[in-house]
Amino acid sequence: MKSAPSPHFRPLALRVMQERYLRRDPDGRVVETPDELFRRVARGVAAAEAAYGGAAAVARQTEAFYEALSSLKFLPNTPTLMNADLPRGQLAACFVIPVADDMRSIMEAVRDMSLIHQTGGGTGFTFTHLRPRGDQVRSTGRVASGPMGFMRIFDTTTDVVKQGGRRRGANMGILNADHPDILEFITAKTEPGVLSNFNLSVGVTDAFMALVESGGDYPLINPRTGLEVRRLPAGEVFDAVCRAALTTGDPGLLFLDALERDNPTPDLGRLEATNPCGEQPLLAYESCNLGSINLARLAEGGRLDWEELARLTHLAVAFLDDVIDQSHYPLPQITAITRGNRKVGLGVMGLADLFIRLGIPYDAPEALDLAEEIMARIQAEAVAASEELARRRGPFPNFHRSRYHRAGRPPRRHATVTTIAPTGTISLIAGTSSGIEPLFALAYRRRALEGEEFDEIHPLFLERMQELGAPEQEWLPCLREAGRIRPCAHYPDEVRRLFPTAFEVGVEHQVRMQAAFQRHVENAVSKTINLPPEATAADVAQAFRLAHRLGLKGITVYRYGSRPEQVLSLPTERLTLSHEFTEECRQCSV
DSSP states (O other), rough: OOOOOOOOHHHHHHHHHHHHOOOOHHHHHOOHHHHHHHHHHHHHGGGGGHHHHHHHHHHHHHHHHHHHHTTTSOOOOOHHHHHTTSSOOOOOOOOEEOSSHHHHHHHHHHHHHHHHTTTTOEEEOTTTOOOOOOOOETTTTOOHHHHHHHHHHHEEEEEEOETTTEEEEEEEEEEEETTHHHHHHTTTGGTTTTTTEEEEEEEEHHHHHHHHHTOEEEEETTTTOOEEEEEHHHHHHHHHHHHHHHHSSOOOEHHHHHHTTTTTTGGGGGOOOEEEEEEOEEOOOEEEEEEEHHHHHHHTTEEOOOHHHHHHHHHHHHHHHHHHHOOOOOSHHHHHHHHHHOOOEEEOOOOHHHHHHHHHOSHHHHHHHHHHHHHHHHHHHHHHHHHHHHHOOOOOOOOGSSSSHTTTOOOOSSSSBBOOOHHHHHHHOOOOOOOTOOBSEEEEEETTTTEEEEEOHHHHHHHHHHHHOOHHHHHHHHHHHHHSSTTTTTTTTTHHHHHOOOGSSSHHHHHHHHHHTTOOOOSOOEEEEOOOOOOOHHHHHHHHHHHHHOOSSSSEEEESSSSOOOEEEOOOOTEEEEEEEEOOSOOOOO
């Protein structure tokens, strides 16, 4: 295999790669370089081609995959980078584990979660089927502890089980709005330290959101009996969610009807839960493999290279298809439904950096137009790639039970093909902005690697300052104070306009950016709606209502400073010129 030019990795990226991705010998010494990592992943994934095209196909795809990885134009999810080409390597990112209303199911779910976390995957659960606190337990004559009591067991177990020995796991916990314990769930994380390994979402229906607007009430249903136990005003519950989200960042909302409308295999079950960051709705025991195209690497001469975007999309779908074959899953139920539906999720990272390279402010109307055009192209090309693979390799086994088959659509290899993940760590490796998020700040402090702190300044901003010939002493003091350039009135308007940061991009524009992608994504979109410290519950309500109206599948907000520890923070007077940057979701296993 020929060598590709070695990418430049910033010191923090190299540190993260050493801690999380590069192989070590039995004594803990790193024995792999980044280039060797990309070679290992390309080789391990392309080995699946032997079943379809023999040795020649393996060699061809190994070379193609290596070029895409080593050029940082495409990267897969973390478990693939960690485990590809290793014995019994588990390569999927996202899993949903069912939790039924009996002790055996609950404790088996805890066990299954632990096995998944050990391999680097994230897990999601709906606890909606558990009987409420204080309800009857006939076998013992005692009363139930309810979903919150059992969620603490999951949380504590996560604390002591590191993913692949390298980091703690992450979970999504979901409770539907009609569960009798919903108010306790909504306020759970207002108590410091409670459920620290969980993101939370309240599952709501279109009917619930209509009652929020009309002022009606709705029934709470005991899942054990199916009977109504009392009624609550929908508006009061919605307001409680908004207040809690403002205070702690949790819970978000999961729009259950929107999920089910896009369920590709409704005959196999309902979509009731997602992965930890909400972008991957999955059936019970289902897993998904994710990967992201680095849009920032596709900006050439002030334009987006559409031909390269199409080529990478086809290559990435083939890569993710091979990942399914090469992954060793921790449970037979996961293997069965994952290979039965063959869900993959191709998305993007580096959107904010792409806009900067093209001279388009993130908060400009044309940014929304370009975002939608990009995702529409990826979706069309990904479906075409899946259909082409189906012609050569066969459709996903459950295709005949899918809505595509009922609609007379051509056979396809995958039940889903597109997802927008947060890309927290892989965007750091790629040296680009995360997912579809705006820049958090132009200068900020990052907490990483078990609490170490790193000062970072956006490299594209540094490039622009160098182009202008602006010495550090002219702009660094303002950046130290604010972390952004728009308040610095002595800079040219075009520079200040090109570099909006999260607090400067309005709530409505952030939600509309998420919606621009969701319209052309088969799974869901991970996007945190960033709020400034002075935001109010009314701002959260505005975001939640607009998200539902625009057809999103879920939404999360985060008000700066609402948690005692956060990955990114604004600079202090100690800020130094460490030319690093990236953004990261609140809690992410991708």
